Amino acid sequence: MVAKKVLISGISFILVVGVAIGVVAIVIHNNAKKPGHESLSAQMKLVNQMCDYTDHRAECQQSLSPVAQNSSAGFKDYMKAALLSISAEAQKSFNMTESLLVDAKNGTRVKKSIEECKDLMKEAREELQALVSFVGDAELHTMTDRALELKIWIGSVNSYAGTCRDVMGDDDPKVSEAMKGPIDDITAITDNALAIMGQISNILGWFGVKLNEKAIIEKASNSRRLMGGTLEADIPKDGYPSWMPSADRKLMAKQDNGRIAPNVVVAQDGSGQYKTINEALMAYPKGNQGRFVIYVKKGVYKETVIINKKMPNIYMYGDGPRATIITGDKGEANTGDKISTSGTFQVYANGFIGRSMGFTNTAGPEARPAVALRTSGDMISIFNSRISGYQDTLYMNIGRQFYRNCVISGHVDYIFGDARVVIQNSLIIVRKSSLPHQNQAFITAPGQQTAHEVGATVIHNCRIVPEEALFPTRLEVRTYLGRPWKTYARAAFMECTMADFIRPEGVVAWDGKDFNTEHAFFGEFKNKGPGANLANRVKWAKGGFTGEMDRNTAAKFTVDSMLLPDTWLKQATIPYLPGFERA
Template sequence: MVGKVAISAVSLVLVVGVVIGMVAVVHRSDSPDNDKHNMSASMKAVTTICAPTTYKDACVRSLESVANNETATPKDYIMAAILATLDEVKKSFNVTGKTVVNKDDDPYDHMAVEDCKDLLDDAIDTLQASYSSVGESDMHTIQDRANELRSWMTAVYSLQSSCLDQIQKPEYKSAIENGMINATQLTHNAINIIAELSEVLKTFNVPINLQANRRRLLDVGEIGEDGYPTWFGAADRKLMEAHQKGGVAPNAVVAKDGSGQFKTVAAALAAYPKNFNGRYTIYVKAGVYEEFITMDKKQTNVFIYGDGPGKSIITGNRNYGIMKIGTMKTATFSAVGNGFIARGLTFRNDAGPDGHQAVALRVQSDMAAIFDCSIEGYQDTLYYHAFRQFYRNCVISGTVDFIFGMGDAVIQNSLIIVRKPNANQQNTITADGREVARGTNGLVLQNCRIIPEKELFPLRFQIPTYLARPWKAEALTVTMQSELGDLIRPEGYMKWDGANFHQTCEFYEFANRGPGSDTSKRSKEFTKFKVLNAGEAAKYTPGQFLSGSQWLKNTGVPFQLGL
């Protein structure tokens, strides 16, 4: 996971350190009074940095070596927190590596443990990049970079959690879980430390002007008629229009009839050059491609486009219900490399409702943008697994938890189609998996339409359909400025069986319309449910929630950063 985001995240830590180091250096002295002062200053630093954390003992232990350094600056403390987390995640990876599951006797848990290794390896990459890739990116404001770093730490936590979620048998799960306790606690702490970074700076008397040089966020009226921001230059607009029309010369052409360089999408991705720089573009001609694709972490900045949804179709049928394949591995298309962009394609899992968990598209790519695509399935259709993701002008269909994940995701100007489930099932459109309250992750539906498919329409009042249910304790889901059809139950939300997540999750609505938008009868069991005002809703727009002003302009995807 070495990418531009990691570099700029590290720049935050370094810049903070340089500034703070000027005011917080503790001078060496052999006098008892100064020793006492040094100890007091060190303890103040540790206390301040660990104050917002949940696992304070673990936080203090991780900073002990720095606290013993008389000349340590707050930069040293923050870097120590990241390094301690990295060391513990490496230990977790080693524990997982020693967990052996016989493939023939238990193919499910064998694959789950292998997936766990991959996820922890990705977490290690993210932490290493955040720690070691120093000062090579453009500088942003302190607050912007803090949000970026917090997003990466949140993703590290999500990857660890996903590792455990896959494993079923207690003898394997408990061994790995015990080996991950320190890592998850320190990652949790790191998220909270970064979330309160501005307060830490204030404590050390570092002057901060969070508004200085802040990149201007768009508001209503700053989107042009073509859907692009009005402040884009002519060259940028021309490039974006070329992307939209498929006018950019591709690096690889895929065609089933042999008219391209490759007959499969997998072959085109396999041709991704080693140490490639720039945007690797794949054009998928019209056709049905029955494949299972994983775009790995070394395949960054891939732009894959087709002749349009319903024409260029990537499809599979892997599933848990029939095949007993873990959810992560059911995905027809998995995007892991950072900077993934997709346009004009259908991603489909046609396992049907009997397949239960059956993912069409899994995205574990930071700064990913999916535009004008159809994402089709039943249960668990779209898995926004980790990192920042933006969806626009898409059609997403399914039944149970069909938009779910642990990433930072905004779905904008899209059509959400609820399908007919199996007998005795209900429809739950979303299931967010946020676990750390100060994490950056969650799901936002903005200016979308939610409707039933033709087969569900006559049964829409008999088969319950809910906006969301909380997959994890701190789940965050915001539905705003959207048209909600009459299929949405008045109570709006469904509890997660066997859990009390309805008491801790955050489900919000703002300025919705349509017969399903009446909030007067929303379930009172969801104690944190709230109808937001405009100022509160603005926090969940792409500009703020995804720090979209920093990267969306480079995707070629139309977007709106504000309300």
């Protein structure tokens, strides 16, 4: 189901790039008047033209040039070269972690970081290898207008590499330096692939083949359900979208009333098949093709829940965000767990739906990074849930993600990551820190690393407020909408209501000066409330964008443009606003 769609999306990327380059090879081979140097030079010229689109031209040529030397090379030769070059660098990084582990001391934070990085490189390598092995069976008719989805997929490799870099940190300068080269190489060649795919219409256009990427975004805009243009037009009184089949509407109504029949039930009092969530996950059927429904009865479940990649399409619901609570207390300062392992609830599978639950990390501000919910998969949706912590509460790592009717709370960088995310109709709460020196709060920390990534954090039609404990001293804490975690950080706040404690500057540089500001983007559109006053928004000397977006720019951050909801979110049976609510 969802997993199959993701696989097809990944293969489509290979086919798109492969066909683009393959057409080059075929046309030149057929038109060459004589074999040998003339044909080779023509092929190399076109390879150079494609590499002109990239920011890392030498690496691009190195990846594609060997294939171009074969005058009879077909598109499969080129697509394998594009993917295998990324896979080879991931393998180098994996090998480097194994080498570093030999000298790492047991029980140290350094060793734990290396092990985390090793796992990340293994994930990247296995995904790429699976796609390369599958490409031989792929049919050309599967190549459709999926350019945006494909960018999201290939961009996940950059996210894996970036997370590896982050967990290594500065625990051991020698280890960090040893990993820097391999990680930089992965980032460069992955960004090259994104750059070429961003120009795929032009590349195919050279040969009379057009790939209309814009049609993907416009397709939903022309559909019947957008005619109303407002939430009320799309969501009737029963709370479910008008496009939802009557059977699904009844299913969701039953679930709201606790009458849906799950595959397994978790209950601490023994009234279900299992007493812990992790035990229930062990019952996930191998090779499951449909939804696997888990009902978690009310209770406080103190466990680290991990939904691995082999568990796609799980639908997990509880008795309410204050009744069914999954809690943990892992953090960097207290347990040595960084952003990649501290999460109380970690999702690595595609197609996960979480509903009516609470995800918390109680480690407190002194633990520094302490994740409550980490989502590292595509087509993930969370509805009617509470996500609470202090620093790094919600880690949105890769893929498309949607959050609706949620309460998300924290203090420092508590909505962060590299995924393509929309948080809609939710309550964003800034908490009071117990640390006397912590007099700044940052709501978002977008983590886009390179120019051609398509990730972004969108906060749409939400309320941004201080928690009750912070209210009396709210103006003493310098609270910002966000700061750029990575070089190409991208965030948008649209049609939100902002309380008076938001700083007039709106956002701030990572180091308070100008770090990561040159290419950062923090756009606002039609927000209201005292904190939404744009008169004194910061203007960074190095560049970057802050302040009010025009309507056309803002439209790029709607659910329809960001998430391509028709391909998956509709099936999740979660109400959503496809465009603007008021604008």
